[in-house]
Amino acid sequence: MPDIVNRQVVLASRPEGEPRDENFKIIEGPVPDCGEGEVLVRTIYLSLDPYMRGRMSAAKSYAQPVPIGGVMEGGAVSEVITSRDDKFKQGDIVVGSTGWQTHAVAKGAYLAKVGIPNQIAPISTAVGVLGMPGMTAYTGLLNIGQPRPGETVVVAAASGAVGSIVGQIAKIKGARAIGIAGGKTKCDFVVNELGFDACLDHRDKDLASLLAETCPKGIDVYFENVGGPVSEAVFPLLNNFARVPVCGLIANYNDSAPPPGPNMAPALMRSILTKRLTLRGFIVSDFAEQRDQFLADVSNWIVEGKIKYREDVVDGLENAPRAFQGLLRGENFGKLVVKVAELN
Amino acid sequence: MPDIVNRQVVLASRPEGEPRDENFKIIEGPVPDCGEGEVLVRTIYLSLDPYMRGRMSAAKSYAQPVPIGGVMEGGAVSEVITSRDDKFKQGDIVVGSTGWQTHAVAKGAYLAKVGIPNQIAPISTAVGVLGMPGMTAYTGLLNIGQPRPGETVVVAAASGAVGSIVGQIAKIKGARAIGIAGGKTKCDFVVNELGFDACLDHRDKDLASLLAETCPKGIDVYFENVGGPVSEAVFPLLNNFARVPVCGLIANYNDSAPPPGPNMAPALMRSILTKRLTLRGFIVSDFAEQRDQFLADVSNWIVEGKIKYREDVVDGLENAPRAFQGLLRGENFGKLVVKVAELN
Numbered sequence: 001m002p003d004i005v006n007r008q009v010v011l012a013s014r015p016e017g018e019p020r021d022e023n024f025k026i027i028e029g030p031v032p033d034c035g036e037g038e039v040l041v042r043t044i045y046l047s048l049d050p051y052m053r054g055r056m057s058a059a060k061s062y063a064q065p066v067p068i069g070g071v072m073e074g075g076a077v078s079e080v081i082t083s084r085d086d087k088f089k090q091g092d093i094v095v096g097s098t099g100w101q102t103h104a105v106a107k108g109a110y111l112a113k114v115g116i117p118n119q120i121a122p123i124s125t126a127v128g129v130l131g132m133p134g135m136t137a138y139t140g141l142l143n144i145g146q147p148r149p150g151e152t153v154v155v156a157a158a159s160g161a162v163g164s165i166v167g168q169i170a171k172i173k174g175a176r177a178i179g180i181a182g183g184k185t186k187c188d189f190v191v192n193e194l195g196f197d198a199c200l201d202h203r204d205k206d207l208a209s210l211l212a213e214t215c216p217k218g219i220d221v222y223f224e225n226v227g228g229p230v231s232e233a234v235f236p237l238l239n240n241f242a243r244v245p246v247c248g249l250i251a252n253y254n255d256s257a258p259p260p261g262p263n264m265a266p267a268l269m270r271s272i273l274t275k276r277l278t279l280r281g282f283i284v285s286d287f288a289e290q291r292d293q294f295l296a297d298v299s300n301w302i303v304e305g306k307i308k309y310r311e312d313v314v315d316g317l318e319n320a321p322r323a324f325q326g327l328l329r330g331e332n333f334g335k336l337v338v339k340v341a342e343l344n
Numbered sequence: 345m346p347d348i349v350n351r352q353v354v355l356a357s358r359p360e361g362e363p364r365d366e367n368f369k370i371i372e373g374p375v376p377d378c379g380e381g382e383v384l385v386r387t388i389y390l391s392l393d394p395y396m397r398g399r400m401s402a403a404k405s406y407a408q409p410v411p412i413g414g415v416m417e418g419g420a421v422s423e424v425i426t427s428r429d430d431k432f433k434q435g436d437i438v439v440g441s442t443g444w445q446t447h448a449v450a451k452g453a454y455l456a457k458v459g460i461p462n463q464i465a466p467i468s469t470a471v472g473v474l475g476m477p478g479m480t481a482y483t484g485l486l487n488i489g490q491p492r493p494g495e496t497v498v499v500a501a502a503s504g505a506v507g508s509i510v511g512q513i514a515k516i517k518g519a520r521a522i523g524i525a526g527g528k529t530k531c532d533f534v535v536n537e538l539g540f541d542a543c544l545d546h547r548d549k550d551l552a553s554l555l556a557e558t559c560p561k562g563i564d565v566y567f568e569n570v571g572g573p574v575s576e577a578v579f580p581l582l583n584n585f586a587r588v589p590v591c592g593l594i595a596n597y598n599d600s601a602p603p604p605g606p607n608m609a610p611a612l613m614r615s616i617l618t619k620r621l622t623l624r625g626f627i628v629s630d631f632a633e634q635r636d637q638f639l640a641d642v643s644n645w646i647v648e649g650k651i652k653y654r655e656d657v658v659d660g661l662e663n664a665p666r667a668f669q670g671l672l673r674g675e676n677f678g679k680l681v682v683k684v685a686e687l688n
Contacts, residue, residue, distance in 0.1 A: 060618070246613060246616045248617070249610065259607045261602070263605050263608050265607070265609045265612045266572075269596075273593060274406050276406070278624040280622040280624075281618065
């Protein structure tokens, strides 16, 4: 394919603290050969998600870091150009972890066909409500959070890709859903469009007391996807036997060292003990076997109007680094995706 | 009962840091009347357990604190003197939370008959291996720890009432049991008598590296009953999907304020996330419905020689305050009980 130029966003250096422009570099090069069992795709929508900050650091985590000079990792919705895997043919729409680039060659085994009927949702949702973020919300809330009717569920980043789905599924299960988001516009959306019972602004200095007022019967499920001050406001309100699915800690992703004291770890352990809390970390792939059930349930809920979603679409791969930096600052409004190319 | 004098250990003041002699007072007084549905008992064995430190503090916990001037709380094995509850008669041996005193009047509903056959174990074990501490080990390890064959289970205070049973049940379930205890004598006992695979001395300055050597495949279950430096040595060695039943935090019970920084709570949350740990606090009464199963299993294991236990018996109620102070410093060797009176 000598006439195709592949544009890639690579990791130029590891950020200390917040990622900056100079940590990324855009390069161009040839598309690699498509070997036996492989598929050449062109990227349509690239997903930007907070977990990618972890891949930029050398610290030990559940996945290897991106090497310096390597293509940034990320899930994407793509169109098949050439297939040397019998399961795919030219023109198929697929989803997979193909990275921040305009083209990719991937093993067929690592790709999945996007089978979302047109009338349900656009293909971009294969990296959104019907993809990894939606499944993260679904599996974490239902397996670990286990909300029961009448219980109170709190989730931050409530207008975002994961939080928005957590609260709506909590409502479907008969629980109260309390969101936390950044600013009045997002909070209004969370309540008026998504149907949460309430949404608080995390920038409010009285967050802790407002949250206590909003949760007069305490908090039974805290879907932890931010950490930091929101988490500190939530923990004292947790009820006995509360469940805390630990999904993300975006507030701490840019930390290069533990914050100053006092050391609150013993107090955290003490609250786990005395309130008999369950804290459990997870990543979506831990529940891979629930994918079909997730797709069936959430597709139905979308059709029934019980789950709504919002996308924040940025145009052009070259804008991905800036958009990602904004994501970590909460500047996106809805699931952040980069439109890399038009679908013909 | 005008001729019976009841001796009681009451809480004279709330300790700041380690409990001291002056926090306790021994008083004498009459035995209260035994009302309808109540039972008058005389204490034979009083149990001393770390959780009692929590009752001495005003801080919020899963139970109310002992009021100043109130009788110290505690489980005991007693003999019925007078019963106004049809379920009990004079001479019955019962167990219940009757406090640090020579006599008590309790509602029959809060007492249970001790039905341990003589040939299995002495009645003192109704507050030990066949009582609250044994059931704490059993329920916490099996419900939350869920050790599988070949996995590595670590427990501190390994010669103590709970830790000793945790490790032995881990062995019964096919796991490796690694104990941590204070000093060579206790460690030798844990390995040679209780059959743990290894036992490390928590006073050893190289605890972290010794633990890493002793657990070459990492740690799958950490039964958390101490907190502090032992916990800090264990957490970096936890494997993905490790389970941490949070049972006690004796290292922190005397803390009056959070320790100095840095603040390790975010790092703790990060390890929960990236290793997908499960931390779950519990107290034994959360699993009250498993009492019959616990008694059946552990009695069988004692008869089969698979579970051994050691008691550290202190003579005389007046020695309970000192013995309790020693317990918090790890000076006991085995389950600590106070022999308050002879069984005739």
